[in-house]
Amino acid sequence: MPRQLHLNAFLMNTGHHEASWRLPESDPYAHVELDHYVRLAQVAERGTFDSLFLADGPQLWGTLAQRPAGALEPLTLLTALATATEHIGLIATASTSYNSPYNLARKFASLDIISGGRAGWNIVTTAGAEAARNFGLDAEPAHAERYARAAEFLDVALKLWDSWEDDAIVGDKAAGVWGDDAKIHPPRHKGAYFSVEGALNVPRSPQGYPLLVQAGSSEDGRAFAARYAEAVFTAQQTLPDAQAFYADLKSRTAAAGRDPGHIKVLPGIVPVIGSTEAEARANEQALEDHIVYTHGVDRLERLLQLPEGSLELDGELPTDLPPEDAIEGAKSRYTLVVELARRERLTVRQLIGRLGGGRGHLTFAGTPEQVADAIEEWFTQGAADGFNIMPAVLPSGLETFVEQVVPILRARGLLRTEYGSRQTLRERYGLPRPANQYSTQEPALV
Amino acid sequence: MPRQLHLNAFLMNTGHHEASWRLPESDPYAHVELDHYVRLAQVAERGTFDSLFLADGPQLWGTLAQRPAGALEPLTLLTALATATEHIGLIATASTSYNSPYNLARKFASLDIISGGRAGWNIVTTAGAEAARNFGLDAEPAHAERYARAAEFLDVALKLWDSWEDDAIVGDKAAGVWGDDAKIHPPRHKGAYFSVEGALNVPRSPQGYPLLVQAGSSEDGRAFAARYAEAVFTAQQTLPDAQAFYADLKSRTAAAGRDPGHIKVLPGIVPVIGSTEAEARANEQALEDHIVYTHGVDRLERLLQLPEGSLELDGELPTDLPPEDAIEGAKSRYTLVVELARRERLTVRQLIGRLGGGRGHLTFAGTPEQVADAIEEWFTQGAADGFNIMPAVLPSGLETFVEQVVPILRARGLLRTEYGSRQTLRERYGLPRPANQYSTQEPALV
Numbered sequence: 090m091p092r093q094l095h096l097n098a099f100l101m102n103t104g105h106h107e108a109s110w111r112l113p114e115s116d117p118y119a120h121v122e123l124d125h126y127v128r129l130a131q132v133a134e135r136g137t138f139d140s141l142f143l144a145d146g147p148q149l150w151g152t153l154a155q156r157p158a159g160a161l162e163p164l165t166l167l168t169a170l171a172t173a174t175e176h177i178g179l180i181a182t183a184s185t186s187y188n189s190p191y192n193l194a195r196k197f198a199s200l201d202i203i204s205g206g207r208a209g210w211n212i213v214t215t216a217g218a219e220a221a222r223n224f225g226l227d228a229e230p231a232h233a234e235r236y237a238r239a240a241e242f243l244d245v246a247l248k249l250w251d252s253w254e255d256d257a258i259v260g261d262k263a264a265g266v267w268g269d270d271a272k273i274h275p276p277r278h279k280g281a282y283f284s285v286e287g288a289l290n291v292p293r294s295p296q297g298y299p300l301l302v303q304a305g306s307s308e309d310g311r312a313f314a315a316r317y318a319e320a321v322f323t324a325q326q327t328l329p330d331a332q333a334f335y336a337d338l339k340s341r342t343a344a345a346g347r348d349p350g351h352i353k354v355l356p357g358i359v360p361v362i363g364s365t366e367a368e369a370r371a372n373e374q375a376l377e378d379h380i381v382y383t384h385g386v387d388r389l390e391r392l393l394q395l396p397e398g399s400l401e402l403d404g405e406l407p408t409d410l411p412p413e414d415a416i417e418g419a420k421s422r423y424t425l426v427v428e429l430a431r432r433e434r435l436t437v438r439q440l441i442g443r444l445g446g447g448r449g450h451l452t453f454a455g456t457p458e459q460v461a462d463a464i465e466e467w468f469t470q471g472a473a474d475g476f477n478i479m480p481a482v483l484p485s486g487l488e489t490f491v492e493q494v495v496p497i498l499r500a501r502g503l504l505r506t507e508y509g510s511r512q513t514l515r516e517r518y519g520l521p522r523p524a525n526q527y528s529t530q531e532p533a534l535v
Numbered sequence: 536m537p538r539q540l541h542l543n544a545f546l547m548n549t550g551h552h553e554a555s556w557r558l559p560e561s562d563p564y565a566h567v568e569l570d571h572y573v574r575l576a577q578v579a580e581r582g583t584f585d586s587l588f589l590a591d592g593p594q595l596w597g598t599l600a601q602r603p604a605g606a607l608e609p610l611t612l613l614t615a616l617a618t619a620t621e622h623i624g625l626i627a628t629a630s631t632s633y634n635s636p637y638n639l640a641r642k643f644a645s646l647d648i649i650s651g652g653r654a655g656w657n658i659v660t661t662a663g664a665e666a667a668r669n670f671g672l673d674a675e676p677a678h679a680e681r682y683a684r685a686a687e688f689l690d691v692a693l694k695l696w697d698s699w700e701d702d703a704i705v706g707d708k709a710a711g712v713w714g715d716d717a718k719i720h721p722p723r724h725k726g727a728y729f730s731v732e733g734a735l736n737v738p739r740s741p742q743g744y745p746l747l748v749q750a751g752s753s754e755d756g757r758a759f760a761a762r763y764a765e766a767v768f769t770a771q772q773t774l775p776d777a778q779a780f781y782a783d784l785k786s787r788t789a790a791a792g793r794d795p796g797h798i799k800v801l802p803g804i805v806p807v808i809g810s811t812e813a814e815a816r817a818n819e820q821a822l823e824d825h826i827v828y829t830h831g832v833d834r835l836e837r838l839l840q841l842p843e844g845s846l847e848l849d850g851e852l853p854t855d856l857p858p859e860d861a862i863e864g865a866k867s868r869y870t871l872v873v874e875l876a877r878r879e880r881l882t883v884r885q886l887i888g889r890l891g892g893g894r895g896h897l898t899f900a901g902t903p904e905q906v907a908d909a910i911e912e913w914f915t916q917g918a919a920d921g922f923n924i925m926p927a928v929l930p931s932g933l934e935t936f937v938e939q940v941v942p943i944l945r946a947r948g949l950l951r952t953e954y955g956s957r958q959t960l961r962e963r964y965g966l967p968r969p970a971n972q973y974s975t976q977e978p979a980l981v
Binding site for chain 1: 554556557558559561563564567568569592593594595596598599600601602603604605606607608610611612614615617618619633634635637638641642645646648649665668669670671672699703704706708711712713714715716718719729730731732733734735736737738825827
């Protein structure tokens with residue numbers, strides 16, 4: 090079969106554009122209502138997407154005045170969506186800094202069982218002091234320390250997910266023997282961050298463990314992805330940058346001893362679709378017209394770690410910003426924003442307009458054909474294995490994409506036309522089911 | 536309206552009898568399959584039960600050989616059941632010793648929103664060293680310390696659930712103002728066990744917060760229940776004991792300054808139903824015949840904190856057992872089991888047979904009329920506000936109860952005949968929606 094796109098629907102509020110909630114069509118309460126997400130999930134399934142994705146951070150971010158705040162907890166929401174869908178993958182963000190491995194491994198195993206093998210985990214280390222202060226810390230741990238903890242967290246989680254061999258349940262009623270204790274492998278882990286003694290209290294799940302997804306593009310983030318990730322979400326503004334990132338990540342993955350085909354690179358794209366190019370641009374402008382720029386300044390100062398009031402709306406960014414090395418927060422996002430502003434010599438106002446749609450992800454306004462062309466170009470030119478689709482307005486933006494862009498991608502042979510038989514998320518991504526590290530059996534053929 | 540029963544379906548594996556999985560009708564994999572629980576939930580809804588309940592502990596308990604081990608994580612499973620049901624409450628067990636308040640408060644708020652106000656939290660402190668060792672500790676914290684942490688956990692969680700006033704969302708599209716930051720109240724909590732600075736990142740949920748349930752009947756447990764609990768699950772073997780517990784808990788609740796009508800006492804009952812008394816006893820015997828007694832000895836030694844090999848199957852319990860005060864694990868269960876054995880002069884074998892069905896809860900074998908009589912007696916004689924129904928075999932035991940006992944209870948006016956309009960779980964229990972501790976508004980009339 091020719092190589093095909095992997096499409097992920099990144100669901101966020103009433104859309105990825107910060108002003109989307111102000112459009113007449115939008116419901117300001119939608120982002121905390123189940124029905125909104127059920128509708129989105131079902132639209133994505135009509136479009137034969139591989140997966141749904143929810144971002145997350147364990148803190149109330151920014152102010153309520155600015156835009157919809159708060160979010161249903163992703164594992165909870167995706168579990169509810171598991172029973173409202175049949176085929177689509179369910180990728181939840183969860184933090185390695187503010188969870189314990191035993192609880193989190195168990196929740197993902199439970200979701201994987203409940204969904205018939207459709208769970209994915211977007212592994213994040215969580216930037217920001219606000220989150221840290223909700224979990225007993227005074228300040229956020231240093232970037233390198235967060236990643237060291239994340240690596241140990243993964244090692245423990247993998248031990249827990251493998252702590253039951255696949256055939257540990259025997260179910261011998263006549264003999265009164267339910268399971269084989271020789272096939273249980275307690276981690277007995279003692280490390281720098283975690284001590285976890287016992288086996289998980291859930292059997293090994295359909296996928297073995299959830300699809301492992303990662304989204305940080307810093308040096309630490311790429312090293313982590315090369316070692317563990319099976320899919321990577323990334324923000325890239327230009328084809329050459331995306332090609333460089335793609336090549337770098339594939340070669341790092343090979344250098345880590347893994348098959349580079351077993352890591353899927355999915356850049357984010359914010360499609361703004363119109364029946365003509367002019368209509369698409371007008372749709373984009375209508376969103377920009379609803380931006381409250383003073384709020385954008387607040388957020389930009391926070392991202393760049395500048396004191397309040399230091400940015401001028403019609404000036405450029407200061408020239409003396411610190412290098413990425415000095416940033417302990419979201420490193421790669423910082424660099425992307427600063428480089429975008431400098432490359433295009435944007436004023437703060439223009440930068441906020443550009444970021445309003447996708448927070449650093451590529452915004453592409455055009456006709457359905459043009460959007461399909463852009464997707465095909467990145468996909469065939471070594472920049473992407475698929476895309477993280479981030480509609481500016483939800484649900485309408487996802488509906489338009491599925492009704493108008495998906496048929497073009499299918500006609501070009503770039504996207505499946507139907508799901509066919511039930512598959513796990515990992516099977517949809519063309520990845521093998523992981524062998525159990527403790528198993529004495531031969532691994533199953535893929 | 537006359538006082539009516541509150542019925543809770545306590546779902547566990549293929550039934551509460553430890554040997555239930557060995558019956559010909561039972562599926563040894565059922566306890567980790569969604570369909571099993573969907574079926575049970577729908578049966579309970581046909582029986583107009585108030586709620587479903589899942590017990591839990593974050594450890595793999597005992598050995599696999601003995602009986603079905605492991606369990607889907609309750610919050611995850613009940614979230615999946617939320618979309619498969621319409622009216623029934625969803626009570627999940629979660630530990631205050633091995634969770635952080637921010638994450639857990641958020642998950643319950645999310646489930647409460649997703650289910651339209653049907654979430655309940657069975658608050659446990661989690662006994663046992665096995666659990667402690669899965670969370671970085673060498674041994675379990677002392678009983679009193681676990682309860683001190685639980686009380687602080689509750690205080691923090693209540694602050695988090697109230698951190699959004701009910702009307703914090705404004706949704707003023709024209710002005711570009713989504714919410715009112717003056718109606719957000721960060722806890723800024725600094726205590727002995729927790730420091731939690733920021734507001735929750737979920738709006739206040741339909742019930743304000745989940746129904747608070749508690750199940751420990753020790754001195755510490757009762758004091759905790761009197762202060763916080765709205766429903767209490769309890770194991771009682773005799774009517775006088777149940778009446779004494781009921782009266783004690785109501786008076787403690789009043790002494791804590793709360794309305795004693797606002798705490799519902801629900802003893803557990805394991806109904807074993809037959810069309811005649813003889814058939815019911817035969818059904819009970821068929822289960823006992825499947826008990827593997829050597830396994831029962833293991834578990835009893837563990838509960839009583841005795842060295843392996845210290846119990847004789849055909850002897851009585853040792854006379855020199857330590858008093859409850861010396862037990863750091865499940866205190867009230869310890870006392871109940873020891874008193875049961877001594878009161879009825881049971882051998883270890885007989886005790887295991889009695890415990891096999893309900894782990895200390897009342898097992899009642901009889902015709903549907905006799906089961907209904909027992910329920911009515913306890914309900915009308917000051918021993919219960921309802922029952923925690925714990926079928927020995929699932930799903931058949933729940934189906935039989937709903938088909939044969941529920942119609943009798945309805946005919947006697949003791950149980951609702953239909954749900955009627957949608958209500959929150961707290962409304963079903965006849966409890967007021969809690970006011971927001973930070974709100975400057977008048978509380979809504981109930």
